[in-house]
Amino acid sequence: MNQEDIDFSDFIASSIHDMKNSLNIQIGFLEELMGECRNKVDGSMLGQLGHTIYEANRMNVNLIQILSLYKLGKSIYPMDIAEQSVKEVLDEVVLQNQSIMGFKGITVSVACDEDCYWYFDRDLVTGVLVNALNNAYNYTTDKIRVVAQVRDGMLEMRVEDNGRGYPKSLLQENVASNKGVSFSSGSTGLGFYFSSRVAGMHKNGGKQGALSIENGGAYGGGCFVLTLP
Amino acid sequence: MAILLKQATALVIDDFQSMRSMLVGFLKAMEVASIDSAAHAKEALGLLATKKYDIVICDYSLGQGQNGQQILEEAKHKNYIGYSTIWVMVTAEKTMDMFMGAAETRPDDYLLKPITEAMLEARLNKLIEKKRSLEPVEKAVKSKDYQRAIALCDELLKKHTTGTQEIQRIKSDLLITTGDFSAAKAYFESILAVRSMPWAKTGLGKVHFLAKDFARAKEIFQEVLEENKMYLEAADWLSKTLDAMGDLEQAQNVLSKAMELSPNAVARQKNLADAAYKNGDLDLAQASYEKAIKIGQYSVYKSSSTYAGLAKVLTAKDDPEEALKVLDRTREEFKGDPEAALQTAVIEGMAYQKMGDPERAGEALAAAEELMRSQPAGVSAATTMDMANALFKLGKKDEACSLLENVVKNNHENAGIIKMVAAAFEDAGMGEEGGELIRKSSQEVVNINNQGVILANEGKFEEGIKLMRQALQNLPNNDLMLTNLCGMMIGLMSKKGKDDSLIFEARELLERVQKINPSNKKYSAYMSILNKLAPPA
Numbered sequence: 001m002n003q004e005d006i007d008f009s010d011f012i013a014s015s016i017h018d019m020k021n022s023l024n025i026q027i028g029f030l031e032e033l034m035g036e037c038r039n040k041v042d043g044s045m046l047g048q049l050g051h052t053i054y055e056a057n058r059m060n061v062n063l064i065q066i067l068s069l070y071k072l073g074k075s076i077y078p079m080d081i082a083e084q085s086v087k088e089v090l091d092e093v094v095l096q097n098q099s100i101m102g103f104k105g106i107t108v109s110v111a112c113d114e115d116c117y118w119y120f121d122r123d124l125v126t127g128v129l130v131n132a133l134n135n136a137y138n139y140t141t142d143k144i145r146v147v148a149q150v151r152d153g154m155l156e157m158r159v160e161d162n163g164r165g166y167p168k169s170l171l172q173e174n175v176a177s178n179k180g181v182s183f184s185s186g187s188t189g190l191g192f193y194f195s196s197r198v199a200g201m202h203k204n205g206g207k208q209g210a211l212s213i214e215n216g217g218a219y220g221g222g223c224f225v226l227t228l229p
Numbered sequence: 230m231a232i233l234l235k236q237a238t239a240l241v242i243d244d245f246q247s248m249r250s251m252l253v254g255f256l257k258a259m260e261v262a263s264i265d266s267a268a269h270a271k272e273a274l275g276l277l278a279t280k281k282y283d284i285v286i287c288d289y290s291l292g293q294g295q296n297g298q299q300i301l302e303e304a305k306h307k308n309y310i311g312y313s314t315i316w317v318m319v320t321a322e323k324t325m326d327m328f329m330g331a332a333e334t335r336p337d338d339y340l341l342k343p344i345t346e347a348m349l350e351a352r353l354n355k356l357i358e359k360k361r362s363l364e365p366v367e368k369a370v371k372s373k374d375y376q377r378a379i380a381l382c383d384e385l386l387k388k389h390t391t392g393t394q395e396i397q398r399i400k401s402d403l404l405i406t407t408g409d410f411s412a413a414k415a416y417f418e419s420i421l422a423v424r425s426m427p428w429a430k431t432g433l434g435k436v437h438f439l440a441k442d443f444a445r446a447k448e449i450f451q452e453v454l455e456e457n458k459m460y461l462e463a464a465d466w467l468s469k470t471l472d473a474m475g476d477l478e479q480a481q482n483v484l485s486k487a488m489e490l491s492p493n494a495v496a497r498q499k500n501l502a503d504a505a506y507k508n509g510d511l512d513l514a515q516a517s518y519e520k521a522i523k524i525g526q527y528s529v530y531k532s533s534s535t536y537a538g539l540a541k542v543l544t545a546k547d548d549p550e551e552a553l554k555v556l557d558r559t560r561e562e563f564k565g566d567p568e569a570a571l572q573t574a575v576i577e578g579m580a581y582q583k584m585g586d587p588e589r590a591g592e593a594l595a596a597a598e599e600l601m602r603s604q605p606a607g608v609s610a611a612t613t614m615d616m617a618n619a620l621f622k623l624g625k626k627d628e629a630c631s632l633l634e635n636v637v638k639n640n641h642e643n644a645g646i647i648k649m650v651a652a653a654f655e656d657a658g659m660g661e662e663g664g665e666l667i668r669k670s671s672q673e674v675v676n677i678n679n680q681g682v683i684l685a686n687e688g689k690f691e692e693g694i695k696l697m698r699q700a701l702q703n704l705p706n707n708d709l710m711l712t713n714l715c716g717m718m719i720g721l722m723s724k725k726g727k728d729d730s731l732i733f734e735a736r737e738l739l740e741r742v743q744k745i746n747p748s749n750k751k752y753s754a755y756m757s758i759l760n761k762l763a764p765p766a
Contacts, residue, residue: 020321021245024342028251031345060343067322076490078323078459081426082394088355095347115389119424123323123341204424 013070020063027056034099050103054137057100061130065194068127072197079121079201086116086148086155093129094146097137105142108133112148118155120228124198125157128211131191132159132224139163139222147218154207159224160217171213195226204229234259234353237283241266242273242300243319244291252286252319255346259353270295270527277309284353285310287336289320295527302334306529312367315356319344359392366399373736374760375407394428401432406743408753410440427453427460434463438470439748446470461487465497468504473645477508495525499535506542515542533559533569540576541615549580556580571600572612578619590623598628610636610646614653621657629657634670639706641671643746674700674707681713690721708742712751715739719758732763 030053037046071077090110101108129146136144140161147158192211199209207229217223239261243249249266256264265280267273269291277285277300285304289297297318304310318336337356340349362385369378382400386393397420404413417433420426434449450467453460464487471480484501488494502517518539525531536559543552556573563569574597581590597616601608613636620629633650640646647667654663677700684693697714704710715738718731739756742749 017321020342024321025245025247025251027343028248032251032254057343064322064341075458079457080323081424085390092348092351095351096345098347099345117389117393119426126341 009070013067016063016067020060020067023056023060023063027053027060030056031099047103050100054100054103054134057097058134061127061134062190064127065131065190068124069194069197072201080123081119081121081202083117083119084122085114086118086157087112087114089122089126090129090146090148090157093126093133096130097133101137101144104137106137106140106144107142108144108146110146112146116148116150116155118150118228119204120155120202121198124201125226125228128195128198128226129157129159131195132226135159135191135224136161136163136222139165141221143219145218153229155228157226157228158217160219161221161223162219163221165215165220165222166213171215199226199228202228234261234350234357237261237357238263238281239265239284239286240273240276240280240282241286242268242270242291242297243288244268245288248288252344252349255344255349256286258346259350269293270300273300274303274309277304278307282310282314284315284317286317286319286349289318289324289339298334298336299528301336302529305334313360313364315353315360317349317352317356359390359395362390363392363396363399366396370399370403373756375403376757376760379403379407394426398428398432401429405432405436405439405747407756408748408750410436410748425456427457427463430456431460431463431466434466434470438466438473441748443470443474447474459490461491461494461497465500468500472504477504480504481508481510481513493524495521495528495530498524499530499532499538502535502538502542506538506545511542511546515539515546518542531562533563533566533572536562537569537572537576540573540580544576544580544583547583549583552576552580552583567600567604568608568612571597571604571608572615574600575612575616575619578623579615582619582622587623590619591625594619594623594625610640610649614649617653618656621653626657626659629653630659630663630666633663634666635704637667637670638674638704641674641707642709647671674704674710678709678713681717685713685717685720688720688724690717690724693717694721706741706745708746708749711738711742711745712749712755715742715755716751719755719762722762727762729763732759735759 030049034046034049034053037049068077087110090112094108094110097108133144133146136159140163143162145158145160147156147160149156196211199211202209209226209228212225212227214223214225215221239256241249241252241256241264243252243266246268249268253264253266261284265276265282267276271294273287276282287297287300291297291300295303297320301316301318310316315338316336318339319342320339321342323339323341337360338352340352366378366381366385369375369381379400382396382403385396386400401413401416401420404410404416414433414436417429417436420429421433430449430453434446434453437443437446437449447467447470450463450470453463454467457463464483468480468483468487471477471483481501481504484497484504487497488501491497498517498521502514502521505511505514505517518535521535522531522539525535536555540552540555540559543549543555556577559569559573574593578590578594578597581587581593594616601613601616613632617629617632617636620626620632633653636650637647650667651660651663654660654666657663677696681693681697684690684696694714694717697710697717701707701710701714715735718735722728722731735755736759739752739759742752
């Protein structure tokens with residue numbers, strides 16, 4: 001293959017793929033290490049380890065989002081809209097993040113009927129929820145609630161925390177719009193951009209998925225809301 | 230199937246030592262009874278061949294050699310794993326190949342890395358539960374009691390648990406298998422009324438295709454691709470539909486586009502090569518066969534007809550020497566495979582003929598004829614046609630004609646094949662005689678059938694069965710004759726009471742019919758009569 005044949009974005013994508021592999025092994029070892037340390041070392045060291053895992057997970061989530069966006073952009077993402085047990089998906093997302101939450105003393109609860117079923121791409125929506133949980137992890141005091149219900153023929157999934165809520169400036173912006181990268185604020189906007197793309201990829205009978213943020217909810221903190229048709 | 234995770238036997242396949250030991254560690258912590266591990270495909274297949282596993286956890290990308298998907302395909306193909314085996318694919322990202330393929334080669338689930346123990350355990354328990362709920366359906370399908378299998382699906386659907394889509398798929402497949410196209414159509418439409426799903430829409434298109442409504446099928450497949458261009462199963466069907474409509478050029482274009490999106494699909498690459506050959510696009514045909522050979526090297530879809538195809542193209546491109554080299558390689562790669570031996574012998578004949586060596590061409594074709602005689606039921610119409618064309622070129626008209634006669638008799642109701650036979654006669658400058666031969670041969674089959682029908686009407690079922698059995702020895706692939714024989718067996722049983730060995734034979738006949746002509750109308754009717762006569766245990 002000639003060098004000119006390689007699209008630069010393809011090159012980045014394959015590198016990310018490679019990085020993800022290393023990172024996954026690293027996370028696996030860290031989890032293992034944490035299991036072993038649990039009863040042997042003091043709390044502050046465990047806390048540090050927990051934070052290390054959180055950062056590694058965050059990195060992994062970002063890489064997955066970039067890869068998915070790359071594929072969505074090239075229209076080569078294999079969308080797989082299928083009926084899912086919503087409760088099952090929520091439980092799994094929470095389970096995945098349990099250990100990290102535990103170290104910061106955060107309790108996460110799930111509120112969803114057992115017989116709630118909906119159609120969506122499981123991996124993409126899981127990615128959105130993990131991202132929302134990661135945000136809530138940063139903002140919450142000690143509680144996070146994940147709620148899902150069908151309302152007006154749409155599935156509404158909410159991640160609510162008991163922190164101070166989103167700043168006004170953020171609420172006024174339309175999160176669904178691509179506000180671009182802001183290096184100065186440290187926010188790449190990747191999570192929101194990814195989430196709104198995913199929402200938009202879900203269509204049914206002329207309706208489209210949407211993403212919004214608000215303050216309030218059961219705890220009066222920040223709420224991240226994904227609505228799917 | 231193990232009832233509990235703790236009683237299960239499990240296999241972990243991963244090329245990374247660290248990942249492997251991590252996954253094994255997870256399973257140990259779950260107290261799984263027996264855990265093996267393998268680092269690469271060869272080792273894994275060796276284990277799968279000798280031991281029965283309840284659970285396989287397999288990494289998708291395994292470096293050199295076969296990937297996880299190809300191991301799954303081979304394990305299924307060789308019956309190393311059954312329906313009850315839980316196959317979980319572990320992957321760093323979602324890949325097309327994993328779930329865009331045929332339903333029977335899809336893993337039961339896939340897990341995106343990183344994987345935690347809790348997540349793996351939760352998924353495995355869910356899968357065990359699901360397998361258990363589908364067990365009765367699977368049993369009914371195995372004993373070919375399709376009506377019961379459908380009823381069981383309905384029961385499960387009423388309960389509404391996870392895996393609804395899988396049950397819907399099974400049910401719709403069953404409706405198609407039993408030939409109940411109107412019910413299948415209504416079922417797909419009811420699913421689509423709730424939500425447009427590519428699998429259900431493709432299914433609806435398939436029903437139209439099988440009912441020979443090609444124009445509507447084409448529209449539907451095109452719609453699926455407009456809504457979801459990655460749903461390439463629809464592209465395969467669209468190409469098939471265009472082919473059936475005689476639009477060979479478009480059929481080829483559709484496959485070309487699909488190959489760009491999913492460059493490693495072996496079967497599709499070969500279909501593209503076949504289409505290009507039919508269209509006379511020899512350069513593309515050559516490149517496509519070469520690529521199909523390359524990507525199919527480790528796949529169960531590796532097929533001698535791909536190699537034979539390449540040799541055929543090379544011969545057509547006036548390079549018979551290179552064709553002979555390919556044929557040598559084919560013999561090496563497919564040792565002991567009678568179909569491959571036949572295909573290579575036929576094309577070898579063509580190549581020597583092209584080289585101006587009629588003597589060796591004759592020898593090759595004589596060997597091919599010998600091979601053909603030893604496996605009468607297994608020879609495809611396409612190989613027989615190749616053979617006849619080669620014999621014509623050698624001036625062996627009588628042999629060629631008798632082969633074509635056989636093709637006609639086995640397929641007298643298949644317009645496409647009859648057209649190909651007529652073209653072969655035309656090419657040999659025997660258009661008129663060929664037309665006569667086609668008419669006569671078809672008539673002969675019709676006569677035998679009529680004779681059988683008269684015997685059946687007179688209630689002389691035993692005589693009719695004898696006549697049909699005899700006729701089928703020479704014409705093993707004639708679906709009309711197969712169904713008529715089956716009808717007579719049913720007639721005999723309605724007169725003299727049921728007979729288990731006849732029921733068994735009739736079921737086998739119907740299975741052959743289904744294979745030869747999936748849209749045979751009598752298939753479903755006879756199958757349901759048989760099921761009523763002998764409700765399978």
